[in-house]
Amino acid sequence: MKYFILILFFLSITKSSSQQSTTLYRLKSLAVRDTIQVDSVSINSSYFFLTSLKDSRIPPSSYVVDFQNASLRFISPIAHDSIRVHYLRYPTFITKKYQAIDDSVIVNRTGNLQKLYKLSLPSEIYSVSPLDGLMSSGSLSRGVTIGNNQNSVLNSELDLKVSGKLNDKVTLRASIQDSNVPLQESGYSQRLDEFDQVFIELFSDKWKIRAGDIDLKNTDSYYANFSKRVQGLSLATSFKNEESEYTAFASGALVRGQFTTSQFVAQEGNQGPYKLIGSNNELYILVVSGSETVFVNGVPLSRGATEDYIIDYNSGEITFDSTYPITSEMRVTVDYQSSTRNYSRFIGYAGSQFKTDKWSFGASVYNESDLKNQPLQQSIGSDQIAILSTAGDDQTLMNSPSASLEPYNENRILYKKTEINGLQVFEFSNNDQNDLYIVNFTMVGPQNGNYIIASSDAISNIYEYIPPVNGVKQGDYEPIVRLVAPLKLQLTVLNGSYNPNENTSIGFELAASNNDLNLYSSLDDQDNTGVATQFSIAHQFLKSSQKWKLNLATDIDYVQKNFRNLEGMYNPEFNRDWNLEQPTNYQLVTDLGDQVFIKTSELVTLTFGILLPIKDRQISLKSLLSNFKKFISLPFKKLLFKILFCEDK
Secondary structure, eight states, X not given: OHHHHHHHHHHHHHHHHHHHHHOSEEEEEEEOOSEEEOOSSOEEEEEEEEEOTTOOBOOGGGEEEETTTTEEEESSOOSOSEEEEEEEEOOHHHHSOOOSSOGGGOOOOOSOOSSOOOOOOOSOOOOOOTXXXXXXXXXXXXXXXXXXXXXXXXXXXXXXXXEEESSSSOEEEEEEEEEXXXXXXXXXXXXXXXXXXXXXXXXXSSEEEEEEEEEEEEOSOSSSOEEEEEEEEEEEEEEEOSSEEEEEEEEEEEESOEEEEEEEEOOTTOOOOEEOOOTTOOSSOOBOTTOOEXXXXXXXXXXXXXXXXXXXXXXXXXXXXXXXXXXXXXXXXXXXXXXXXSEEEEEEEEEEEEEESSEEEEEEEEEEEEEEEEESSSOOOHHHHHHHHHHTTOGGGOEEEOOEEOOOOTXXXXXXXXXXXXXXXXXXXXXXXXXXXXXXXXXXXXXXXXXXXXXXXXXXXXXXXXXXXXXXXXXXXXXXXXXXXXXXXXXXXXXXXXXXXXXXXXXXEEEEEEEESOTTOOTTGGGSEEEEEEEEEEEESSOTTSSOOOEEEEEEEEEOTTOOOSSOOSOTTHHHHTTOSSOSTTEEEEEETTEEEEEESOEEEEEEEEEEEESSOOOOHHHHHTTSOSEEEOXXXXXXXXXXXXXXX
16 A cells, blocks of 8 residues: 555656646746846736745836746845745747758859859839729718608618729729618708719820719810700810820710799898799709709809898809899899709710920810600600601690599599580589599699689689680689690800910800700701801900000801800899890890881891000090991991990909
8 A cells, every 4th residue: 555655646747747847837047137137038017026036926016027038127126035936937939949941951162153143023012002092982871761651661771982092193082872762952051062973084194984973074165155954974085295285985874854034123131031933934843963053133142041042953043242232223033944854865975185384275065955755853755756747846835634534533623525505514523423534634824724723622723614704714724634745955066266376366166055955856856956156366465564554356146046055154143234135046136226126137246345454544435426426337337336345463
């Protein structure tokens, strides 16, 4: 038994010694000095403390440990000459040094050392990082709608903006949104944050491609000056050298709005709101945000709560701020884009321009047309197409009967057909034995219809037929539906300029238009096309460095009566400036004495002006022109002659 116990004791001591040699927890007794090297490799910071030889803890505030270099340094003296260090060593596979070749097997070469060869990597390092430099910002929201009379609905919205360089030459810019709530910015701020624009754009120094919401603008043309917000694709490229520059562009998109102008005279002290109307006198329109320009007596105003006016785009109403008082002498003109949803409308716009130091040539083609096979807010069938095909351009003939057979329903207003004075009319009926019709009535104006509103109930109005008196209609409504014909407008422009020297500039522009008011009908198409041309010369006789400066400018503008441009061609006060009561298209102005006669014809306008800036003196324009005849009569054209004196400030 004694031998068995002795063998067990010996084996336990051997096992303990073996574990002590393989464990990573170490204990060392070291003499105290300024810096103590604990180990040859880095040690773990999770297990480290010092004790005296009598196993009393030494406070950590008296020393500092560098675990990476495995060194210990005392920052305050201690009352011990020797210490014990308890620490945790990293495993061997972490601290071991790995190398492909052992330095001990490398020997020096004793052969021919005249030629040395060296293998090295190329100096240029190519790195591929296609998405390096892209920056993104935005938000992703989730919401739940719960009601006592509806099911729960999950709402989500994504607003993401990405910008940055794809490589050294190509830059990406994108604004991506996904929302189930149609939202349009209000017009209270001076500058709209275009958060509702969704687009992806790639561009470099020579080309640009953009898809999504696009702002199409043309400010270099006299007849094709326009600005539209559309949704589609646009491409542009340019080539430039020391002598010339060439640019080309093309775009195709769906139009969000149609250009419309509203004019009205303000009321004394009434700041608004003033209602805007559509191109067909619609009362309820949606204005495209940021597309409006408001003129008061020919002066453009600024939008904003602290500026001149604010606008509600959803209701089409303008309200002037209290800082801009309104009087009855103010003539208000508003140019804007109204959202028309009768047909899907497509726009195509392309052109190019070539420039040198003296010459400049440009050409553009604009096409905007309704897709007649894609009606939106109206039902177009074979019967309606037949009506439109025989109506031509006459909108009074674009009416379709609105009656349709309907089974009896006590919750609907129904009519039966009856005869009065040999004329078949509609009469309200709730008898289920009759052939009943559901009829939509349209207001056509006072004494232009045969029906009036007889009574109103909680469901709808009840209309009643009133016979004409002495051939004069007595009602305001008719059982019809107004049809809207698809339109098309095409405009081709060729323009250019020539600067023979720094004091002279010559410009010209030729334009041709094709405006079809009814794509379903070939009638009345003889007045669809028209042409216009413009020619201008400006010359400076005296250099600007001298005290006196004389500028001569003349402008010839010819507009055929059937020509149609894209937006307003002249300033809003053009007719008032020249005492014209009608638009300048279709007119010939002739002066006889003090009266102005307006006749239907083509318009040729010649404007001749002299600009004389005079320093240190004031000249009354009224006194200079008091004895000067304003108009000069010619047999077939009109001359508008002006001399302007202004003070150079």
